[in-house]
Amino acid sequence: MIQMIIEKTYNIPLRKGFIETARYKKTKKAVSVLKEFLARHMRVDIANVKIGKNLNTELWKHGIKNPPHHVKVNAIKDDDGMVKAELLGFKYEHKKKEQKEEAKQEPEKKKQAEKTTDEKKPEKTLSKESKHEHKDHEDKSKNINESKKSSDK
Secondary structure (H helix, E strand, O other), rough: OOOOEEEEEEEEHHHHOOOOOOOOHHHHHHHHHHHHHHHHHHOHHHHHHEEHHHHHHHHOOOOOOOOOOOOEEEEEOOOOOOOOEEEEEOOOOOHHHHHHHHHHHHHHHHHHHHHHHHHHOOOOOOHHHHHHHHHHHHHHHHHHHHHHHHHOO
């Protein structure tokens, strides 16, 4: 069977889409404008549009308040109707189910390792000198506050 893969390059204008939105929503809106653009031009449903890792980092590079005004994107449409978009010059990398499961298990392993190291560490106690320094600092701040009150009267 012949596979139909369509590959196109677009320079997507994002500014018109997010210019009227609130500052704290601008990059989120830019992502949705990008997906809508690709869905319209590649003739698929918006749920079938996926954004690559490098494109996502480019959109979020300056934070939520200042997305780029336009991006150059390489879009690939599979015969399944999935559109995968990636920043121009990069190749779209998708994770397989096995890689996703491994990524989920790694933080759990780190947490278990941290628990074992936390159990081994002794608790820190304040030395006599540091206790006295802390007490002296409190006395000085009380004196300063009292002198301010007396000068205000």
